[in-house]
Amino acid sequence: MLNGISAVTTGQFHIDNNAECQDYAELDLDRKDYVMAAVADGYSSKKYFRSARGSQFAAESAKDSIYEYMNDYNRFVEAYEADREYLINRIIKMTITKWHLKIKEDLERNPITQEEIEKYLDGDFNKEEIYDIYGTTLLAGVMSKMCNFGFLIGDGSFVVIDKHGKVETPILERNNIENEKTLLSNPNSFNKFSTCFLDEMPFAIMISTEGLAKSFTNDEDFLNYNNAIAKELGNLNTIDDKIEMEEKLGKLFEQRSRESNQDDMSISIIFNRESYEEVARKLEDKAKIQQIDEEINTSKQKIEDFEFKGQQIINERNANRKKIDSINKEKKDLEEYNADLGERKQKLEEQLKQLQEQLDQLCQEEENINNRKIELDSLLMKYEIIEQEKEDEQNKNLEDKKLEEENMRIKEEEKRQLQNNLNN
Missing domain, CATH: 1.10.287 (Helix Hairpins)
Structure with a gap:
């Protein structure tokens, strides 16, 4: 049985400055044949003053694009088996298109004011860079019986735990020019996406924004943290269980934000409940081995x-x-x-x-x-x-x-x- 949870927490920096959260998380658990998760991290700087909406538009666009392609699941599987890279690239292009359309709609409803131009752009407004003010990263993952994949642009973490309990990060940010932030609003953003394809359905795909990963001193501690969360996924048997788990993660993220980088933190997790017992046993054995090593x-x-x-x-x-x-x-x-x-x-x-x-x-x-x-x-x-x-x-x-x-x-x-x- 496929399932999922998500949690979004406003960082301590934004709380202290009375600013809105720039992260957004999305789940699609209502489909018969697949589940989908996405997170987006709006770029928190003066120039990107509508990035909170930009991150929401990005996650929603990914969800909608994936649905349009995967709604006819059998047909999608045939196309996926024929040329999966081409198919996922089509989804990415549709996601970019939908994101731009949502921004245009938002600009029609809420045109940029002279006050915003003076406050955020220092009076220097360039219409050709209009999408920059919505700048955001995007990570998305899909799990199903026959098709398992993910794509991202920008930073963040894409963690996969396979059915044997092996933890890996099969997809990383595609770096461009040094010190340049990779965002959905970048020119020719399609070429800046990274993708991954999983040959079999894993136990879980856990995607999170940069704030969470960077709150740890090293990658090993971060992956161990993902492991700890994964061990609790088998207890999510009811809606109340899921709500309790999401609230728990939110409180944990609030504490981590206060005690570390003060950034927004969000995570979306999709998982296969049926493989939990075997994975939990493997994770427990690995934990014992780690303890023995220590x-x-x-x-x-x-x-x-x-x-x-x-x-x-x-x-x-x-x-x-x-x-x-x-x-x-x-x-x-x-x-x-x-x-x-x-x-x-x-x-x-x-x-x-x-x-x-x-x-x-x-x-x-x-x-x-x-x-x-x-x-x-x-x-x-x-x-x-x-x-x-x-x-x-x-x-x-x-x-x-x-x-x-x-x-x-x-x-x-x-x-x-x-x-x-x-x-x-």
Whole structure:
């Protein structure tokens, strides 16, 4: 059973500046043979002052164009199998045409005023660039039994989760001149569209505007976020479930906008409920593998820390041993010197009567040397204790390292089992 949800959130920047949301999301879930989703992001700058309407017109034009071609589904499938690129290009051209017609109708109902020209265009109005003020991106995706495709112009994210739980972004923005915004209003915009074709119906197509994707620090975190949303799609069994999910996404987007880029955020999701259980199991296995990888990396880091600490202990022991050797050498030198002093003392005692003053001096020197020996014995005992403590610490570190290596071996075996389950 094909289904879908969407959510559009006004960015914190627009809220703070009392401006309207530039994003628009569209779903078509009423058709017998297919579902369609679209999002559009109006370019938020002074020159594009009607881009909120431009994004709405773009998403609606895509929906209407797809319907006109796919309403006779069997005929569409025949044409799709014959030349799908040609057929989708026809839809894109019709979308562009309808978008221009909607703008013309809007201009007839709401002509550009002199006040708008002065306020937004600084008095410099060029009728040939009239469509620029409605400038917007556009992303659209379609799911059906026989035909699955998408197209986009401009930035945004087109995420596909296949029926095996594999997540990919098969369609990206076609870059033009550096720093130039790719919009539906660009001259010859048809040549700036990118398309993709899926050989089989996926579990879900999740398309979102730039604001959501750019609120993450990297692509991996963004795809994991899409995964988390996908895991909840199996719970959407009623209209109330869908409304609750859309409200939940809206609140999450509001928070992300406040805490990150303050941009508008929108998403449209179409999915095949019947393949949810298998996909959910695959996604759960991937999550377990990711968790095991994180645990293995943690173990590796701990082992590296143990090895680093072990080297530190070795270095400290070597330094301590050098101090012990230095003290033993000094002690030996002092013992040899003391022995020499003893001999000299004996000679001087024989001459005590004549050399009493010299003897007293040597006795004082002997007392000083004995005090130093006591001090050195104390230091020697201290460093011998340190040597024993470091030896014990090193043995403990080696035991901890072995335990962590065994833990990593167990985790790697668990990972291999889960990977085998995933592949089978």
